[in-house]
Amino acid sequence: MSRLLQRLFGRLPIGWLQLTHKRGRFAAALAGVAFANVLVFVQLGLMNSMAAATLKPYGFFQADIMISAGDANALAEGGNVARQWMLQALADPEVAEGLSLFVGTVPWDRGETDIALTTFGIDPGRPGFIAPGLTEDLHLLSVQDAAILDRLARGLPPDEAAAIRPQTPLRFEAQDRTLTALATFAGGGGFGGDGFMLVSDQTFLSLFPSRSSAAPDHILLRLRPGADVPAAIARLRGLVSDQSLRIRSYGDAAAEDLRYQQTQRPTGVIFGFGVLIGVLVGLVIVYQVLSADVADHMREYATFKAMGYGPRFFLGIVLEEALVLGLLGFLPGLAIGTAILTLMGKVTTLPLTMTPGMAVTVFLGTVGFSALSGIIATRRLAAADPADLF
Amino acid sequence: MTQDPIVDIRGLNHWFGSGDARKQALFDVEMTLPRGSFTVLMGPSGSGKTTVLTLVGCLRGVQDGSVRLMGQELRGADAETLTGLRQRLGFIFQAHNLHESLTAIQNVVMGVQVRPGVPDALARQAAARALGLVGLADRLDYLPANLSGGQKQRVAVARALVGNPALVLADEPTAALDKDSAADVVDLLKRLGAERGTTTLLVTHDNRILDRADRILTLEDGRIVSVEDRT
Ligand SMILES: Nc1ncnc2c1ncn2[C@@H]1O[C@H](COP(=O)(O)OP(=O)(O)OP(=O)(O)O)[C@@H](O)[C@H]1O
Ligand SMILES: [Mg+2]
Numbered sequence: 001m002s003r004l005l006q007r008l009f010g011r012l013p014i015g016w017l018q019l020t021h022k023r024g025r026f027a028a029a030l031a032g033v034a035f036a037n038v039l040v041f042v043q044l045g046l047m048n049s050m051a052a053a054t055l056k057p058y059g060f061f062q063a064d065i066m067i068s069a070g071d072a073n074a075l076a077e078g079g080n081v082a083r084q085w086m087l088q089a090l091a092d093p094e095v096a097e098g099l100s101l102f103v104g105t106v107p108w109d110r111g112e113t114d115i116a117l118t119t120f121g122i123d124p125g126r127p128g129f130i131a132p133g134l135t136e137d138l139h140l141l142s143v144q145d146a147a148i149l150d151r152l153a154r155g156l157p158p159d160e161a162a163a164i165r166p167q168t169p170l171r172f173e174a175q176d177r178t179l180t181a182l183a184t185f186a187g188g189g190g191f192g193g194d195g196f197m198l199v200s201d202q203t204f205l206s207l208f209p210s211r212s213s214a215a216p217d218h219i220l221l222r223l224r225p226g227a228d229v230p231a232a233i234a235r236l237r238g239l240v241s242d243q244s245l246r247i248r249s250y251g252d253a254a255a256e257d258l259r260y261q262q263t264q265r266p267t268g269v270i271f272g273f274g275v276l277i278g279v280l281v282g283l284v285i286v287y288q289v290l291s292a293d294v295a296d297h298m299r300e301y302a303t304f305k306a307m308g309y310g311p312r313f314f315l316g317i318v319l320e321e322a323l324v325l326g327l328l329g330f331l332p333g334l335a336i337g338t339a340i341l342t343l344m345g346k347v348t349t350l351p352l353t354m355t356p357g358m359a360v361t362v363f364l365g366t367v368g369f370s371a372l373s374g375i376i377a378t379r380r381l382a383a384a385d386p387a388d389l390f
Numbered sequence: 391m392t393q394d395p396i397v398d399i400r401g402l403n404h405w406f407g408s409g410d411a412r413k414q415a416l417f418d419v420e421m422t423l424p425r426g427s428f429t430v431l432m433g434p435s436g437s438g439k440t441t442v443l444t445l446v447g448c449l450r451g452v453q454d455g456s457v458r459l460m461g462q463e464l465r466g467a468d469a470e471t472l473t474g475l476r477q478r479l480g481f482i483f484q485a486h487n488l489h490e491s492l493t494a495i496q497n498v499v500m501g502v503q504v505r506p507g508v509p510d511a512l513a514r515q516a517a518a519r520a521l522g523l524v525g526l527a528d529r530l531d532y533l534p535a536n537l538s539g540g541q542k543q544r545v546a547v548a549r550a551l552v553g554n555p556a557l558v559l560a561d562e563p564t565a566a567l568d569k570d571s572a573a574d575v576v577d578l579l580k581r582l583g584a585e586r587g588t589t590t591l592l593v594t595h596d597n598r599i600l601d602r603a604d605r606i607l608t609l610e611d612g613r614i615v616s617v618e619d620r621t
Contacts, residue, residue: 006510011503012496014489021491303487306449308477308504310470387449389483390440390561
């Protein structure tokens with residue numbers, strides 16, 4: 001390390017020597033930086049997993065345009081849309097096909113635990129709207145009360161889920177009806193529900209007797225191949241007289257939902273604040289260590305100033321220290337952060353993982369913010385007046 | 391050029407403070423230090439010795455009069471010029487002011503590295519030689535905490551001399567030392583200075599040092615009151 005820094009700075013690695021001279025303080029500083037890193041990693045992990053969980057159900061379907069009620073910020077939130085708009089949209093020559101999408105939460109009483117399944121009701125005769133991996137089993141839903149179940153649902157034992165086949169279905173009671181799971185797909189628990197379920201629109205309406213086939217939660221549209229999506233959206237906005245409706249591309253709908261989760265929902269805001277607090281904690285710790293270190297070495301710095309060392313030399317020392325703290329604090333932070341995320345992921349069955357993107361972001365942030373606090377700390381150096389030494 | 395004095399001070403006045411608290415510390419000080427001379431500056435406490443040293447050492451701005459250092463006028467000189475000049479000086483302070491985290495040789499290397507472009511190996515070699523000259527060849531890798539007071543001050547001497555400065559400024563370098571160490575340090579300064587043609591300006595109260603001086607200047611209340619030439 002010492003050699004490396006000597007190469008890098010072309011001088012004695014004074015910052016390194018200074019930091020390592022006081023081992024106790026050095027260890028405490030590294031622990032502080034590592035702690036701040038862990039804080040940021042955990043919050044980023046939660047943010048990422050929330051994003052993944054939010055976007056997950058959008059992956060079950062494929063469409064070009066989605067029409068929702070004005071207050072439908074998320075798939076399972078807000079009012080419904082009159083089916084008549086789908087029929088109107090189909091009048092547009094570029095619109096090829098439309099689908100009514102029903103969304104509701106079905107509680108499944110499993111004795112010890114209750115599982116809340118986010119349930120989608122769709123017309124099984126329209127496989128074009130379903131993600132490729134799911135289409136083969138879609139015909140199974142034509143039977144009344146048939147379901148395709150999320151094998152990764154929280155509270156559903158994996159071996160039980162793995163045994164589900166059309167020949168060996170799983171029957172269970174929900175909403176006063178007996179549902180028959182004939183196949184499974186990979187969903188996963190999120191922040192809003194424990195898992196997912198696909199049923200036909202008919203089955204959905206019998207599970208939710210108060211709902212009407214004339215008012216689905218969302219309308220999905222597929223355009224003819226090669227059609228211009230923004231142009232079609234613009235035409236549909238002119239066609240639909242209800243101005244409160246949200247008409248946007250399917251991708252934009254997912255992005256809007258994500259933005260809503262991150263900036264409007266308490267959980268998202270809390271995770272964002274968590275990241276901010278982690279960054280502030282790190283900034284304060286590094287600043288404290290560096291400015292205390294500068295204060296402790298005023299005499300030495302004044303001596304160096306008297307010897308003819310200029311401002312860049314001193315900035316170099318403090319940046320060197322910031323680099324060392326950022327680098328050596330990051331590594332344990334990464335290790336502990338990964339371990340905690342893995343553990344939390346196991347306990348909560350949320351998709352919590354350390355991604356290379358997170359590691360790189362946090363690393364650059366750590367070094368950058370350490371350097372920033374270093375630059376702030378050097379302001380104290382102006383007080384090192386060599387004339388006071390004699 | 392060789393006959394030019396290293397330091398030439400003319401009509402130097404200096405004040406501290408401002409307003410009612412403004413107080414004159416130096417009055418019309420004149421002084422010339424020829425190349426290679428060993429000059430001792432004496433005087434009672436508060437007479438202005440340190441003030442003269444900090445002005446010559448480019449650590450304070452010259453307010454009135456003229457200080458020429460190696461031919462360069464210091465009055466009105468910009469910060470960069472002063473920093474550049476300081477790189478050609480050697481400072482020895484009352485306290486050794488060694489860096490506690492650096493070993494003896496690393497402290498001395500700092501005296502070489504102030505000038506850019508000196509390769510590491512060369513800097514270490516020069517530092518080791520300088521420490522050898524002050525009798526610390528076997529203490530190169532000691533931290534200051536593990537050296538005696540006299541040894542630390544000798545490291546400081548090596549640090550001041552390693553860059554072959556044109557002028558060494560020393561302010562009571564022996565004040566914190568016992569008698570033997572004090573004589574050691576001054577003898578070193580005198581001998582190494584003579585070998586290298588370094589000019590030395592040394593402030594002291596210590597009478598034991600006087601017989602080693604070429605010239606003795608005495609300050610009293612900010613005025614030079616006597617100049618004694620011994621050569
Ligand atoms: N930074 C300062 N601010 C105000 N007054 C100062 C300052 N430095 C020195 N003085 C005053 O200037 C005068 C000369 O001080 P100086 O330190 O040069 O004396 P000195 O001869 O070095 O004394 P000593 O032998 O005690 O070190 C003194 O009256 C001192 O109080
Ligand atoms: Mg003094």
